[in-house]
Amino acid sequence: MLPVVIWMVFFFAIPNLYMLFISFMQVGGYGGVVYHVTLSNYGLLFHWIEFKVIADSLLFALLVTLFCLGVGYPFAYIIATAPPRKKIVLLFLVIVPFWTSSLIRTFAMMFLIGTEGFINSVLLSLHLIHQPLDMLYTLGATYVGQFYSMLPYMILPLYASLQGIMDHPEYMEAARDLGAGARKTFWRVVAPLSIPGIATGSLLVFIPTLGTFFIPLLMGGGGVVLVGNFIENQFLAADNWPFGAAASALVIAITLLLIGFGSRYMNNAFLEEGK
């Protein structure tokens, strides 16, 4: 145990605490860090432009999570209630994209909807349109790309949770014996029992989406700036490390709050002893 703890302290805890420390420092005239304590970096985050980036990112993450939940839940339910042979195939087909590089999956989406992409080429050659549609490099494309990238992360925990319920058919039978119809059984028994899956899937989608950075760049074409892009810009272009560190610290704070809140409802298997 000890080696893991040492590793995590040195390469996880201390770097993040150091960043927190930097976020309270001032930026120097040529981009360096001046060791004077200040709260101005956090104050600046709440100026209109920066605050809009953060609000946009939260809204973006929320909507992507809701889309994933809306599409992922019925699909996970179908997998959990499918006959065994079909279940294995469906599960495998969700696991493959889960393991596939999200950069390559983003590129696949770019190739599909780009100006010279597949959809435009087909529509043009069928004379259904006369000018290529501007689908790529828009906010909508960014949503599609992020949703495409995250969907398996929602389906898998939802499936695990629903499968656990289906393994105990007595719950549903009890509801039916007491006179509940299929719809009522679902809403009063299955849905509440699947809350751990919903919480786990939502966190696994919401948090990475909040910090997403190359999908807005590639699919949004520079017009879409989310907090991940803002952080990258402060560190690599604007050379204002303290300001970037303050934005990072804010993202960490939101993340930890959500985990703390969500862990009450999450799949126990994720955190508790796997017994």
Add this chain to the structure above:
Amino acid sequence: MASLAAPPQAAKKERAPQWARQAIIVAVLGFLYVPILVLIVFSFNTSYLSALWTGFTFHWYRVLLQEPTLLHSLGVSVEVAIIQTIISTILGTLGGIALHRYNFWGKKALVYFLYIPIVIPEIVMAVALLIYFPHVGVPLGVPAMVIGQTTFTIPYVVLVVRASMAGFDTTLEEASRDLGASELQTLWRVTIPVILPGIVVGALLSFSQSFDDFTTSFFVDGSGNTPLPVQIYGMLRHGVNPSVNALSTVIVAATLIIVLTGQRAQRRRAQRG
């Protein structure tokens, strides 16, 4: 699509939900797979510019092999992935076994702490390491990438190994000790062989996470050590050409092999358990 969604006349009550099920399956799987399949098909297309089919060729795969920067990037990615997989597999396996076996003060807090790197947005970790590494003398490049990735792959190994310890029969270890084996001998000769399928899955997960890693590498790769995902990103920003399709196809094929290997290891574990 029509053939999938047309059940026979009978079972009138069941027909509507059955029809809806098939429609959802087709829609979701289509959404997940059509982009990747289109990408693969067009890696064999003769035309450079358009996404219209003009003929079959292996030309873009030959182009890949003649691209020294790509081959160099592949080398960097493989090197980083192998080194970090070895480190994270060893540390993660020890951590997973210890978490299962011992109870100690603050264990629950430690588990939370270990799993935070999985969920925290990767970019936050990456910039923290970027400003931290110069202070501890870690050079940007391969060492920085190895350390940065290991930090978020260890928890995956811990998670998987701990899960496979759950089905582990501890009487085996007791028997080994009764027969006079030391702690270390028991670990090496009894515990590890039994949970090996779990360790293999953890290592595969760790390898593929590292090989596909873009964000951490993008920040800490230094100069002259561009790994494959960062190289691909650069190609995407400078306009797409079919050799990117070919390269992506190769990576998707490699991913498929890794998933199948992992599934086999897990099935073996299930059979033993």
